[in-house]
Amino acid sequence: MQPKLLSSTKKNTFHRLLIFLLPYKKTFIIGLLLTFISSILNPIRPYWIQSIIDNEIAAGNTSALRISILGVAMLVILQAVLMYFQIVTTHTLGQNILNDMRNTVFEHILHLKVQYFDKTPIGILQTRTISDIQTLNNIFSEGLVTIGGEFLQLITILILMFITSWQLTLLVLAIIPLLVIAIYVFKKNVNEAFNRVRKYVAELNSYLQEHITGLTITQLFNKEKREAQNFDRINQLHQKAHIDTIYYYSIFFPVVEFMAALALAIVVWHGTQEVLQENITFGVLVAFLMYIQMFFRPIRMLADQFNALQLGIVSAERIFKVLDTQDFILDPQQPQNNPNLFHKPVSITFENVTFGYNPLHPVLKNISFHVCAGTTTAIVGATGSGKTTIFNLIKRFYEIEQGKILIDNLPVQSYTQAELHKAIGVVMQDVFLFSGSIYDNITLFNPHFSLSQVQKAAEIIGIHSFIMQLPQGYYFRVGERGATLSAGQRQLIAFVRILLYNPKIILLDEATANIDSQTEVLIQNALTQVLSHRTCIIIAHRLSTIQRADQIIVMRKGEIVESGKHDELLQKNGYYKKLFMYQYASFSPTY
Ligand SMILES: Nc1ncnc2c1ncn2[C@@H]1O[C@H](COP(=O)(O)OP(=O)(O)OP(=O)(O)O)[C@@H](O)[C@H]1O
Numbered sequence: 001m002q003p004k005l006l007s008s009t010k011k012n013t014f015h016r017l018l019i020f021l022l023p024y025k026k027t028f029i030i031g032l033l034l035t036f037i038s039s040i041l042n043p044i045r046p047y048w049i050q051s052i053i054d055n056e057i058a059a060g061n062t063s064a065l066r067i068s069i070l071g072v073a074m075l076v077i078l079q080a081v082l083m084y085f086q087i088v089t090t091h092t093l094g095q096n097i098l099n100d101m102r103n104t105v106f107e108h109i110l111h112l113k114v115q116y117f118d119k120t121p122i123g124i125l126q127t128r129t130i131s132d133i134q135t136l137n138n139i140f141s142e143g144l145v146t147i148g149g150e151f152l153q154l155i156t157i158l159i160l161m162f163i164t165s166w167q168l169t170l171l172v173l174a175i176i177p178l179l180v181i182a183i184y185v186f187k188k189n190v191n192e193a194f195n196r197v198r199k200y201v202a203e204l205n206s207y208l209q210e211h212i213t214g215l216t217i218t219q220l221f222n223k224e225k226r227e228a229q230n231f232d233r234i235n236q237l238h239q240k241a242h243i244d245t246i247y248y249y250s251i252f253f254p255v256v257e258f259m260a261a262l263a264l265a266i267v268v269w270h271g272t273q274e275v276l277q278e279n280i281t282f283g284v285l286v287a288f289l290m291y292i293q294m295f296f297r298p299i300r301m302l303a304d305q306f307n308a309l310q311l312g313i314v315s316a317e318r319i320f321k322v323l324d325t326q327d328f329i330l331d332p333q334q335p336q337n338n339p340n341l342f343h344k345p346v347s348i349t350f351e352n353v354t355f356g357y358n359p360l361h362p363v364l365k366n367i368s369f370h371v372c373a374g375t376t377t378a379i380v381g382a383t384g385s386g387k388t389t390i391f392n393l394i395k396r397f398y399e400i401e402q403g404k405i406l407i408d409n410l411p412v413q414s415y416t417q418a419e420l421h422k423a424i425g426v427v428m429q430d431v432f433l434f435s436g437s438i439y440d441n442i443t444l445f446n447p448h449f450s451l452s453q454v455q456k457a458a459e460i461i462g463i464h465s466f467i468m469q470l471p472q473g474y475y476f477r478v479g480e481r482g483a484t485l486s487a488g489q490r491q492l493i494a495f496v497r498i499l500l501y502n503p504k505i506i507l508l509d510e511a512t513a514n515i516d517s518q519t520e521v522l523i524q525n526a527l528t529q530v531l532s533h534r535t536c537i538i539i540a541h542r543l544s545t546i547q548r549a550d551q552i553i554v555m556r557k558g559e560i561v562e563s564g565k566h567d568e569l570l571q572k573n574g575y576y577k578k579l580f581m582y583q584y585a586s587f588s589p590t591y
């Protein structure tokens, strides 16, 4: 940890954090003023009490004493009221800023390239958006304001102490070097331990996220014990880091207390002699004892708040790292507004496309094919041959390095992302549903689609009666990721969505899961509805789908090895025939 309070990059981070404060600068200033007033009022009490003891009690002036005591009581009440408003103001400010930051980070994440998520664990992003931002609460709701206030209080106390008795003040200050050493050692260690806490919180989050998602596999392979042990390991490291922080606090606070007691003892010892020799009054001694109590509190608070500030800045650096990730797919400067995309089927062309998720290992090699407007193309090939990758490229989730992908004879890069995604309807192999109702999942929370429109589309697809059998019908809640529905049912819901949104290009990754014959009939019927008057590419697993295709593309290890119609390809007696014999003819119940 650097001995300086903030290094230059940290200063930069700090400045960036302050930008989030700008919209609330009025609230911030009010909070600061309230804190400042409290900070100045606090040390006035001993000063006043000293005067009460020396002037009023000593002189036996009871009427003046009553007024002064009333005055001190009012001061205490005023301080309590100020404290209330100060806490409410600064904490509301903190929460408002956290809210803005969370939204900013989440919106940023929403627009990142798919590729970014290939390499960043979701748990990490979760930690950044939730707990790292939470850490900043300390900066905004307490840190900034408290540090200012405590400093001011310290200075006010020191001035009043000097005015009251500079000799006693110098005695108290003799403790300061010891205190500085204690603060330095504490800050260094506790910071390091807090950084470890943060790191393990992120690890716990990623581990939990990943392993709950993959829970069925863990259970199927009886790996619960191993997973529990792994989790326990990270948990213990987290616990150790946490206990370390507690350990440093448990040493630091008593050390400061001890020093305060030492200062107190010195003042009592020296002060009483001075009182006896009538060098100072009794009131000065009492006031000094009160000052010492007050003097050490801000020091302790400052050490703690600087810590919170530094930790907050470490969190902020991580958050800004996410915000600085500019892994976006950029829209063209002058996008093509091609109305054809939405009003009639359009062609799709691949021209010598080469692509690899890792540029050194291409998974598509020199791919060329043409899908005529309004026709259906089936892609077949062994697992890992690059079929889904073709879809990822048409949707422009990844950028190609070589070749061209044209939609209606225009490169995909010439369309905006929004246009492209609106024009293409996608049904994935494993349809993802959001936690919400069936209706929400069909409309994707778009209020423009009425229930009757949704029902009509569901009737065409043939899933209406199934939905009506569910408790609450269209308002049946599907659970997280649509866990309560089968893969086939989820695909059918995705088909209804397509009819509703009516895109002219369809990319369909057929479900490989075994589907009962009734759902199979429904899906075949749905396909008839969905495929007509649209340009479709289907990664096909069912013979019936392949047979209805206008063209079949056969892929092998990232290359197109054959293409044509089903019967032609069978006659060729090549790779397709082999694939067909192996994959379809032998065991699939549908064929
Ligand atoms: N996000 C990714 N990052 C890195 N490599 C990937 C990614 N997705 C796929 N790959 C690799 O690219 C190759 C092609 O994958 P792709 O998903 O296109 O195959 P596929 O033909 O759809 O297979 P399947 O029939 O099993 O779905 C595979 O070797 C795979 O390991």
Ligand SMILES: [Mg+2]
Pocket: 387, 388, 389
């Ligand atoms: Mg695939």
